[in-house]
Amino acid sequence: MPHEHNDGCGHESHDHDHDHDAAVLGYQDNLFQHIDRPNVVALNANGDAAEIIKPWHLRLDEAKYIESDADDQLIIRVPFTGTVRLKAILLKAGPSGHTPASISLFPNEPTLDFDDIQDRKSTQEVVVPQNREVGEYAVKTAKFTNISSITLFVPASQGEDTSRIYYLGFLGTWTESKTQPVITVYETQANLADHEKIQGMDGTWSAPGH
Known part of the structure; x- marks a missing residue:
């Protein structure tokens, strides 16, 4: 989707590697190389969650994806290798009714599962349109500063039985962490018998970019 992007260096601490292959990063503030990919986890999902964290030049590839399993809900936990000031999320989903209706964002809550996520108020929600391109969704950066992980929750698809990303x-x-990170072993499989679809989502989602 068309958008303007300023990749100039400002006064803040940047992780820019100006010699890095632009085909891998795309933007110089793409955090691909700072995601702890081996510990990316998806709950209620078929497929390897780490494989949707792709280099920029593979962003349109549809050979690898994750899809929800027991119903259309998904939880994706993404840890970073340091501290992040998040500006935007990039997402390619679909097709059509398999597109998430919305995504709820929870910074610094790396152990959220289906049992407790209904008791949490998300920091931000974004609406996802049906589009086969990569969408850029700006976040409220002030609320996503100094984060070491982000959890994404898909409460429903846009009509199909499963959601796909x-x-x-x-x-x-x-920014590099100043202390040694705590290594957490995440569960690799969710117990689908314990997964009950969360009801009562109020539908008051923020529009992308707001």
Whole structure:
């Protein structure tokens, strides 16, 4: 989708590597190289969650994706290798009714699952249009500063029985952690018998870019 992007360096701490292959990063504030991909986890999902965290030049590839399993809900946990000031989320989903209706964002809550996410108020929600291109969704950066992980919750698809995501990326700035990170072993499989579809989502989602 068309958008303007300023990749000039400002006064903030930046993780820019100006010699890095632009085909991999795309934007110089793409956080691809700062995502802890081996520990990316998706709950109620078929497919390897790490495989939707793709280099920029593979963003339109549809060979690898994750799709919800027992119903149309998904939780994706994404840890970073340092501290991040997040600016935007990049997403390619679909097709059609398999597109998430919306995505709820939870920074710094790396252990959220279906049992407790209904008791949490998300920091931001974005509406996802049916579009086979990569969409860029700006976040309220002040609320996504100094984060070490982000959890994304898909409460429903746009009509089909499952939700599907092909590509997930992040734009922002990265700072190396000053302390040794705590290594957390995440569950690799959700117990679908314990997964009950969350009801009562009020539908008051923010529009992309607001």
